[in-house]
Amino acid sequence: MTELSPVASHMAREVAEIPEALGRQVTETAAAQAALGRRLRDMDPTVVVTIARGSSDHAALYLKHLVETRLGLPCCSIGPSVASVYGTALRLKGGVAVTISQSGGSPDLLAMQRAARAGGALTIAIVNDVASPIASEADVLLPLCSGREISVAATKTMVASLFASAALVGAWSEDAALNQAVAALPDRLSDMASIPDEIVSWVAAQGSLYTIGRGPTFAAAAEAALKLKETSAIHAEAFSSAEVLHGPTGLIVDDFPVLCFMAEDAARAGMNATRDKLTGMGARCASFDRRLGDRFGVSIADCGHPLLAPLAMLQSFYALAERVAQRRGRNPDVPPHLQKVTQTL
Template sequence: MSGTVMALEIAQAGAAARRQLVLNARSTDEAARRLRARRPAFVVTIARGSSDHAALFLKYAIEVRLGLACASLGPSIASLYHAPLRLGGAVAVTISQSGRSPDIVAMQQAAKDAGAMTIALVNDVQSPVAEEADALLPLHAGPEHSVAATKSMIASLIAGVSLVANWAEDADLIAALDRLPAILDASKHPPPDAAVETLASSTSLFVIGRGATFAIAAEAALKLKETSAIHAEAFSSAEVLHGPAGVIGPGFPVLAFAPADAAREGFFATVDRLASFGAAPLVMDADKHSRWPTLVAPDGGHPLLTPIVALHAFYRLAEATACRRGRDPDQPPHLMKVTRTV
């Protein structure tokens, strides 16, 4: 295993997930009970960076599993524009590692003042976001020192899905969550050298997903920029043919995060179409494919959990790619662990 802090923290994701599910069992159940009693008309999310990708994943879970509209709020609405919002009866979910960015703190307070019930999914339980929320679901990821967030991102995804599972009283999803830490623990294999070389030799690529895996694609694209200085753009497979495909030429890399749900068939039809334009797909999936190189990640046991396991496997690929390119993924240039945006 690589000696980077990023690699060490990737390996800690299973333990963080197990700790969170055990320690948050009562608070998640209580938050879910309050949500069922409140019967909100819609949900809003407050986040930036990787946490906003976790919020995008949560949006998909809420809309598919609960039938509620869910939208991301721009934190500057509160911190810069001071625009009043009408959120009476709504729920506002803040997702943050540090819970200290001034614009995130301001947006959560504004949502609360506007009538929303506020729920914080945050790693630092002594942060303003944690202390001022109506309900707190700690990530329990433990200290994270690498600038590239990995185990805290996995913990954010799990906390969101766990909230949805309990809110919906979805016994199958709750049971699958209980099995997830062991699956993450078992996912230890280094990425294939060919996949590492493909990304390491790239200067630009697309990362695509659909549904739950679109959020994973967005996070993967960010990590490739952050750790390896690769220009990666994320698109839904439903959108990539509407204009972005115009830049594809022979050998253009496309990292494709396969969905495990109803989006799967159409997703692979799009991958085929991109390949016909000359693209070179690299597929992330629980199944190996004969048509394209595949980075196989374990099945997560549920369509909402398999993408989380795929992201965990991708993080190893991102770390290895950064090292192959001679970069330090723990200390990328120009970046800080906590970004205090006003």
């Protein structure tokens, strides 16, 4: 199981609860996922839009990759202010709108979901609080089944959101290999490797760094950058491993830190090449990778499918981030200026 810090935080406990939360989701939502998959195949939508903010929007970025690569459908995130601030009527007849939210109570997300439904979209809510307005007003509810999450930093609900997204696309596309890997994932994540203290000390010493990913792991890189800001006051920026080779390399100096969330699919070769180029520029790269070998980084669990690798990466990264926060003298559960539920319009 995930190792806890000497003074265990809620964040550390909730990271340790990830496998159990995913197991509940398998048990409690398998039938609903299968029924929704059949409904979506019959419906044959031409577009998918997502509605989310913060960590949930990173889950939506992961869903976008799955929908576009596995189903061949365009998928985009719609800014909630389109409805909540500007009151725009949407034309989404024959489309699908997926809202991803932990609390299910943010007014702007609710307004956007209502606008999508009024515009003709089938609305799907991936939500932890099943009694929330977003959950109750959606056409289809896919609960995260994560239980209570106390720490401001979302961890188990975030991984559960990615898990629900993978299960949704697996059921929709009738991808047997993905569906089998989804069902087996809770057990695969139950024995996470410990985080090397060398990595904790190295990240804790940084004031600024890059995170990079590609394909399914770009969402993990984006989430990692947010969590380092949130829990540890480290300025982190996330880039695709393709985009980082443009303007961002202008900041690379000797020992510039980069966290690499290594893809396991067709994007891996390109990520390897980018990591080598960054290293050649003087950067020090630490990798989250199932095939770490003797490289500097964190070894992650084998998820049984390349598309599920980001879930193991985030499980390990969250354990790292919790320890980094404590090493820097911060309480990871209560970051300054932040609240568990953010009410935006």
